[in-house]
Amino acid sequence: MRCRPAGAxxxxxxxxxxxxxxxxxxxxxxxVEQSTASASATPxxxxxxxxxxxxxxxxxxxxxxxxxxRPKPEPxxxxxxxxxxxxxxxxxxxFGEIRPTPPALRxxxxxxxxxxxxxxxxxxASRIAxxxxxxxxxxxxxxxxxxxxxxxxxxxxxxFWGFDGHRHTGELLVNRSAAEDLVQVFSHLYxxxxxxxxxxxxxxxEQTAPPTGDGNDTGGFNCRPVRGATEYSQHAYGLAVDVxxxxxxxxxxxxxxxxxxxxxxxxxxxxxxxxxxDDPVVRAFARIGWGWGGSWSSLKDYQHFSANGR
Numbered sequence: 001m002r003c004r005p006a007g008a009x010x011x012x013x014x015x016x017x018x019x020x021x022x023x024x025x026x027x028x029x030x031x032v033e034q035s036t037a038s039a040s041a042t043p044x045x046x047x048x049x050x051x052x053x054x055x056x057x058x059x060x061x062x063x064x065x066x067x068x069x070r071p072k073p074e075p076x077x078x079x080x081x082x083x084x085x086x087x088x089x090x091x092x093x094x095f096g097e098i099r100p101t102p103p104a105l106r107x108x109x110x111x112x113x114x115x116x117x118x119x120x121x122x123x124x125a126s127r128i129a130x131x132x133x134x135x136x137x138x139x140x141x142x143x144x145x146x147x148x149x150x151x152x153x154x155x156x157x158x159x160f161w162g163f164d165g166h167r168h169t170g171e172l173l174v175n176r177s178a179a180e181d182l183v184q185v186f187s188h189l190y191x192x193x194x195x196x197x198x199x200x201x202x203x204x205x206e207q208t209a210p211p212t213g214d215g216n217d218t219g220g221f222n223c224r225p226v227r228g229a230t231e232y233s234q235h236a237y238g239l240a241v242d243v244x245x246x247x248x249x250x251x252x253x254x255x256x257x258x259x260x261x262x263x264x265x266x267x268x269x270x271x272x273x274x275x276x277x278d279d280p281v282v283r284a285f286a287r288i289g290w291g292w293g294g295s296w297s298s299l300k301d302y303q304h305f306s307a308n309g310r
Contacts, residue, residue, distance in 0.1 A: 076107035077163075087210040088259055093228070096211030098256050101263035105214060108246055109272050111162030112198040118169045119159055124190040126183045130154035130176040140173050141204045146223040147232050153221060154179040154238075158186050160218075163195040163272060170199025173221040175238030178307060181288040182220075182241065188284040195272050196244060213259030216246040227257070240306035243281060247273040248294070248302035267294075267302070275302055 080102070088096030119125040129136075132155040142150060154176035162168045174182055189196075199218040207224060219242055222235040227250065234240035249261040256262050267276065275281045275294060282292050291309025293301025 075104065076109050079110050079112065080104040083214055084212050086212055086214075088213050090211065093255070095255065095257065096213045096259040098254065098259050098262065099213065101260050105246070105260060106263045107271060108197075108216070109163040109195070110197065111164045111166070111168060111195070114168050114170070115200055116157060116169050116171055118167075119157060122167070124159050124187050126156065126158040126187070128154055128156050128179045128183065130179060132173060136173065136201065139203060140201050140221060141207060141223040142173075142221070143204075143223065146236060148175065148221075148237050152176055152238070156183060158183060158199075160186060160190060160196045160199055161193045163197060168196075168199075170196070170218070171201055172199065172219065172241065173201045173238065174241070175221075175307075178239060178288075185284045185288060185290075188287075189281060192280045194281060197246075197273070211259060213261070214246065215258055216244060218243050218245075228252075234306040234308060234310060239308070240304060242303040243275060243305065244273040245303040247271065248275045250293075250299070250301045250303065252299035264302075 088099065091097055119127065130153075131151040132140075132153045134150075136155045137150055137153070142148075142153065152175060153173055156172045156174060156179050157169060158172070159167055159169050172182065196218050197216045202217065202219050202222045207222075220235065220240065221238040222233070224233055224236060225231060226233045235242075246258055246261045247264050249264055250257040251265060256265065264271070264274065267274075270276075275292075277292075277294065282294075285292060285305040290305045290307055293299075293304030293306070
């Protein structure tokens with residue numbers, strides 16, 4: 001709205017008083033809860049406020065307050081804008097080209113937004129739906145011909161600690177025979193404040209998506225063969241879980257998966273989210289009889305835990 005002067009009176013070399021525009025700014029809407037309902041109100045007409053007299057005195061420079069600079073986030077504490085979008089060239093083995101870890105991911109410790117509503121309460125919480133609802137199977141990699149029947153899978157919702165130090169809610173699709181045991185595992189990890197970036201169900205389109213080499217999804221069921229082989233992986237039975245794959249990569253020879261995770265091949269590091277021999281993560285899975293891929297000799301799969309140790 002343009003401000004119009006109320007008037008001016010000239011008095012022999014003395015500057016007249018300028019009248020300003022009065023009134024209150026239009027209120028801006030605050031945060032809105034996720035809802036399909038919206039509220040509206042009839043605007044109220046406000047009487048104009050008296051026009052203030054503009055002061056002819058300048059504000060001393062010493063009283064002018066400059067805005068405080070916002071602290072720059074520490075490297076690794078926020079996802080780079082290109083996460084999941086930079087496609088790597090494929091090699092002859094079908095994986096992406098192995099490249100050095102970008103600086104923004106060398107100390108990766110951010111948590112991605114939850115995709116599910118928060119489970120109630122403030123501490124650890126979980127829900128098991130067995131068999132898994134059809135709507136959940138529809139967004140997973142399950143299809144007729146997978147080595148496990150649909151009714152053998154369970155949908156597990158549970159809470160976990162993020163790298164941001166807050167409580168989050170995620171999900172796993174697993175064999176229903178292992179659902180309660182896995183809830184105990186993640187209950188223990190929650191008590192230990194072990195950080196997880198995200199926990200969700202792998203989608204079918206992700207199996208054939210171009211490689212970006214920067215994924216970090218903690219997940220269970222995935223109807224696929226063993227890497228570099230034809231037999232089904234334990235993930236295809238819902239009897240394996242990968243935890244923080246980027247901080248705990250798979251490696252065999254020159255192959256590293258995810259392809260940008262080479263900075264985490266140094267297992268002498270003790271960075272958040274990493275798994276080490278006999279640490280709380282390995283011990284929690286060992287309590288339910290699951291083996292760790294980080295103990296294998298022919299290759300190392302530091303993210304991988306499975307019921308039969310393979």
